[in-house]
Amino acid sequence: MEKIYDQFDIDTIEKLAGIIKKNELSELTISDGDKKITIKGKKSVPPMPMPMPVPMMSGAAPVQAAPSIENTLAASEASMAEEVSGKIVKSPIVGTFYSAPSPDKPPFVKTGDEVKKGDVIMIIESMKLMNEIQSDFDGVVEQILVSDGQAVEFDQPIMVIK
Numbered sequence: 597m598e599k600i601y602d603q604f605d606i607d608t609i610e611k612l613a614g615i616i617k618k619n620e621l622s623e624l625t626i627s628d629g630d631k632k633i634t635i636k637g638k639k640s641v642p643p644m645p646m647p648m649p650v651p652m653m654s655g656a657a658p659v660q661a662a663p664s665i666e667n668t669l670a671a672s673e674a675s676m677a678e679e680v681s682g683k684i685v686k687s688p689i690v691g692t693f694y695s696a697p698s699p700d701k702p703p704f705v706k707t708g709d710e711v712k713k714g715d716v717i718m719i720i721e722s723m724k725l726m727n728e729i730q731s732d733f734d735g736v737v738e739q740i741l742v743s744d745g746q747a748v749e750f751d752q753p754i755m756v757i758k
Contacts, residue, residue, distance in 0.1 A: 682758035683733045687748040691722030695744045709737045711757060718754065733757045
């Protein structure tokens with residue numbers, strides 16, 4: 597058998613080249629003690645992803661996009677306002693809702709409690725600051741819409757005061 601570089605025979609090199617071609621490899625390196633061979637194949641460029649075709653039916657109405665989150669939230673708030681009679685207290689900031697000043701203390705308000713305008717009714721933690729939120733209304737807490745420790749968004753309904 598013919599020796600190439602006094603290390604590997606031509607059959608070994610052809611087998612390695614076959615492995616590269618079969619598996620579409622760009623490079624293969626084999627070493628055995630002081631013997632080492634690297635065979636490089638064609639560099640394969642991964643195919644570009646094909647865009648998804650949009651089905652078009654002749655004479656059919658155009659497909660409508662899914663409703664946006666804002667529209668869905670607005671619709672749910674409108675339906676909630678119809679179901680709930682009373683004044684809705686909304687979160688003035690983004691943060692985490694807490695019903696009590698600390699875990700071992702009682703909540704500021706519970707369902708059925710009477711509140712006066714200016715009473716602290718919750719805490720919203722935002723950026724490591726505890727923000728006491730005061731009631732803008734006099735009345736009775738009819739419903740608390742979020743749970744303790746829940747993340748809340750700006751203008752999200754938190755409770756209903758009747």
